[in-house]
Amino acid sequence: MTRQRLRSIIFWSSVALALLLMLLPLPSFLESFKPYWPALVLVYWALESSDMVGLGLAFCVGLAADILYGVMLGEQALRLCVVVFLVLRFRARLRFFPMWQQALAVFALMLNDRIIEAILLGFAGMHLPPPAYWVAPAVDALVWPFLFLLLDDVRARLRAHEA
């Protein structure tokens, strides 16, 4: 019971932190390289405890992100749904990948996500993003191992602390 609650606390705070991180200002030359934090965090939780993350939750987190800093209502909801769906579908395989393969998979996921975003922005009649925008998936893949280890560590520590 308490373990469940502990886990949900970590989960929700990590999601909230991811949303805040997206709002954090960066120097303008770094802006295009900003990782898509909410997606990374959701990927982690979808891999580690798939009973917490479903499409509905991805949709809700996406809506919250849209309200906070979105261009259109529903855009990030759609993107996060696609990401989480793909992870859940290939979860059994992804979980047992070594770290570098996982990072590659994250790269592919995020590249796919960027393509979807570009298409959606195109449909909405907005300008296509600058070339640097396509570098972000690589940054996502680089950040992934650290995020994974960090969240794993936090969870392990809290579990040990509780026991």
Add this chain to the structure above:
Amino acid sequence: MTLNRDGGTLFSAGMAGTLRLLGYLALASVLMVVDHRGHWLPKVRYAAAIVVEPIYQLAGLPASGLRAARVAFADRRMLTEENHKLRVDLLLANARLNHMEAVSRQNRRLKQLLDTRRQLGMKVQLARVIDLDLGAFRHRLMLNVGTRQGVKVGQAVIDSRGIMGQVVQVLPDTCTVMLVTDPDHAIPVTDARTGMRTVAYGSHVAGQLVLPTIPVSADVRVGDELLSSGLGGRFPPGFPVATVTHVEPQVSGMFLVARAKPVADLDRSDEVLLLRDLAPPAGPPAPASVDGPPSAWAPAPAMEPGTHRRRP
């Protein structure tokens, strides 16, 4: 246990998952279309302001904390240097102000001569920039004033050097400003040297304006100052907007294309001014309603008996 979930009835689970994905995708698409048509997002954001605004403030904290820390830990030499620089700036500004005052006095005289009825008194409101990243390729700022401080959509935003942009969205205590460099933004300008009028658009390249429709015969040179022309009624006339940095013929050869650098300090401004008075709308003034004789001819209203009696 979780592993069993993945195995087992893999096929049916996959089908159900796909169907649910399709459902959510459809829902998201409907939302996007509705939002695109009806511009829902600002309304939803406004409704959720009670939750959203504290989050914005929270996300802005690290930046303001850094600023505070810089002030607290800046060493003496740096402060002295900055102080010196500010003193020089102040002197310069004062000199300029004196000059401006003389010009303004002359202007007032001329205006009185011309029997201008309205005095150009400009009301401004000071606002602080909340440091937030509202998307990598959207040139927006967030300010710490909103509906409660009387901000309206369409107000021009300036800093000490020139025009920065205009308010596009207002929440109770914050508002969003579209900068002049936003690809969706356009501002009518005149060339200060030649008086040529054109329109400056935002561009994809950060910190650059594009003037794509200059006649080939026009005289535009690198270094020309562009002032707001006041056409269209959004921005007041005569404020510096940008300086021309490149001029080249368009690919088709029909027009010249100029690139310009905004004068306002778009990246670094901490404090900005919101012009309070919206520029008067373009077009002829509203017709004065003259029904019947002037009110001056009306007979003085009769004193009401009740008020009369009560008076000592």
